[in-house]
């Protein structure tokens with residue numbers, strides 16, 4: 132990005148907050164350890180209400196109007212502090228649920244007995260996501276401690292089901308659109324870049340998953356006695372799949388690409404400057420060549436193009452030696468990663484129509500879908516967000532127009548209509564979802580600084 136980040140040094144108000152963070156850093160780390168002692172494992176429904184109540188207390192103590200709101204699953208914590216007329220309102224999103232900690236024997240120290248080793252806090256949730264939203268809370272606290280007020284209006288939304296796919300988030304947001312109305316959304320989640328350089332992500336790919344189920348005879352039969360007479364459902368799926376994507380990597384479903392919005396010039400420049408190199412990927416995965424089309428830049432493929440992936444193909448005999456069997460059923464699981472403005476429902480309908488036309492006997496079963504999301508790089512809040520990250524780190528952020536993976540970010544961009552920025556506070560090797568999950572103390576403190584700088588920058592917009 133052609134942006135000059137080295138303009139003014141931090142304004143006095145922000146420097147004072149940074150100084151407060153610095154002089155309280157040991158205390159802040161101790162309090163993080165205390166918070167991490169509370170398990171909140173959504174998939175096993177362990178400790179969810181206890182941690183939700185803890186968060187309500189923490190935010191109420193800061194002067195927020197905070198409450199726990201029940202959903203059909205785990206409760207949501209919602210809190211608001213809106214006392215600066217004319218200033219923007221930022222919605223901070225995080226999740227207080229964590230992954231189950233097993234295998235327990237692989238942990239150096241127990242997952243819910245946080246320990247510090249080599250400048251890192253080790254515990255389940257240290258990075259994903261307690262350490263990150265706790266940093267956001269401490270950013271709020273630090274502003275309030277130093278200045279007695281926040282520079283802008285803040286809503287906090289902490290869900291308890293992110294680790295199980297956020298099944299109730301969209302419904303919750305739809306039901307509370309008025310109460311969640313905000314000018315922008317900022318999420319602190321995910322690991323940072325390998326280099327340690329900070330990241331800001333402006334979008335995510337969506338997903339549409341489905342299964343193809345083929346059946347022929349009512350049981351497996353002898354491939355000699357009945358081969359050539361009884362149809363083979365594996366061949367049925369092989370032929371069908373071959374009509375869905377060609378050797379050039381083109382997805383050959385009618386209308387599949389209709390709604391794809393090509394990247395803007397600034398998105399292309401940002402993607403190119405990430406220097407995602409084909410050679411690096413080949414080396415990492417031991418590949419001779421990349422998937423077709425081989426001439427398309429890696430960043431383009433990961434950010435601006437949809438995919439069609441066969442996740443698994445099951446059927447027939449795969450054991451030792453040979454078995455001359457003609458199987459009677461076969462199953463394929465697939466996903467398509469979608470880009471702005473493809474809609475999973477529309478894509479699944481097109482896929483299903485294709486299957487009906489080319490292999491009418493094959494059953495098409497929808498499994499999962501999430502819309503893609505994208506915030507324009509030239510959003511009116513882009514400069515503030517980028518400068519906040521720069522102010523906290525002293526390093527320019529890497530700008531990802533789109534994350535190749537899927538997050539339910541559309542609930543903010545499409546349901547609330549707000550620009551949405553994801554700023555990972557955790558380290559690249561946070562080991563999220565794995566044993567020995569951790570956050571470096573450096574990342575944790577920079578997270579608090581980033582949160583503080585963001586609030587300060589947003590407050591300045593009101594005066595400008």
Ligand SMILES: [Zn+2]
Nearest residue numbers: 259294563564
């Ligand atoms: Zn996670």
